[in-house]
Amino acid sequence: MRNLIKALACGLAWVPVAATAQNSNADRLCSERPGLTTSACITAAGRLQTETGLADWTLERRDGERVDTVLIGDTLIRFGMGGKTELRLGWTPFGVQRDRDADGAVMRTHRVGDASIGIKTSIVERKGDTGLAMSGIATALVPVGRQPIGAGDWGATFQLPVTYRTSKTVSLQVTPIVSAAVNDDGRGRHALYGSAAEIEYEFSETLKIDLSTQVLRDDDPDPTVRGTPALGSLAVSWQSDHNTQFDLGTNVGLNRAAPDMQAFLGVSHRF
Numbered sequence: 001m002r003n004l005i006k007a008l009a010c011g012l013a014w015v016p017v018a019a020t021a022q023n024s025n026a027d028r029l030c031s032e033r034p035g036l037t038t039s040a041c042i043t044a045a046g047r048l049q050t051e052t053g054l055a056d057w058t059l060e061r062r063d064g065e066r067v068d069t070v071l072i073g074d075t076l077i078r079f080g081m082g083g084k085t086e087l088r089l090g091w092t093p094f095g096v097q098r099d100r101d102a103d104g105a106v107m108r109t110h111r112v113g114d115a116s117i118g119i120k121t122s123i124v125e126r127k128g129d130t131g132l133a134m135s136g137i138a139t140a141l142v143p144v145g146r147q148p149i150g151a152g153d154w155g156a157t158f159q160l161p162v163t164y165r166t167s168k169t170v171s172l173q174v175t176p177i178v179s180a181a182v183n184d185d186g187r188g189r190h191a192l193y194g195s196a197a198e199i200e201y202e203f204s205e206t207l208k209i210d211l212s213t214q215v216l217r218d219d220d221p222d223p224t225v226r227g228t229p230a231l232g233s234l235a236v237s238w239q240s241d242h243n244t245q246f247d248l249g250t251n252v253g254l255n256r257a258a259p260d261m262q263a264f265l266g267v268s269h270r271f
Helices: 002-026
Strands: 048-062 065-072 074-081 085-091 094-100 106-111 115-124 131-142 155-159 162-165 170-182 189-202 207-218 230-241 244-253 261-270
Touching (some): 085 131, 170 207
Antiparallel strands (some): 048 065, 048 074, 048 261, 065 094, 085 115, 094 106, 115 131, 131 162, 162 170, 170 189, 189 207, 207 230, 244 261
């Protein structure tokens, strides 16, 4: 009888610990930053989350021309609905482009960027610390900005993020994408499609590193733009607390069709 009482006491003591661990896993900060892929996780029901690129710099060099583009405050707002769906709003409030041609002439342009509206829905929900998760994201581009920071016309994108956690420290991600992308001249649309893949390693509960790559096929009507850009990315993120994450990273062009280099600094915060 005494042994039975001890067993029951141990069982009752274990229940809240298990429940806490389960709630902790479900309450992980679900940021899509950084990296070239998109996480399959969904923002928790009733929670509001912002993911902001504090600064994003892109360098492109072609035929003696150099183009530097800086975006400030590029923000995605995510709101969880029902635990399996989230609403998404995005906006690029400010950008500047510096274009130096082969003769040395420089032109600077300051513009407001575009907005986006979308929805993300869970298709396969992961149970526990490991396993598979999959979701679908449909996004519409709203052309509220002006070129060269804004696209100049409407666009639409569908992504299928897939995340597989092999352990508590390692996860693999793949994000196929298909898009009706705006033409480079700002009028009409063309097909853009491809995929990104990533491996993420968590050094601790607060520090992780992401290594990713992306290959896209861009069928822009302009032959100088049309191509298959390939990128590689290395990024580090750090959680200062349970609801805030900072990230820093760089993307490098792997062929002539891709931008030469990108560098970014961002923050994600859950309310």
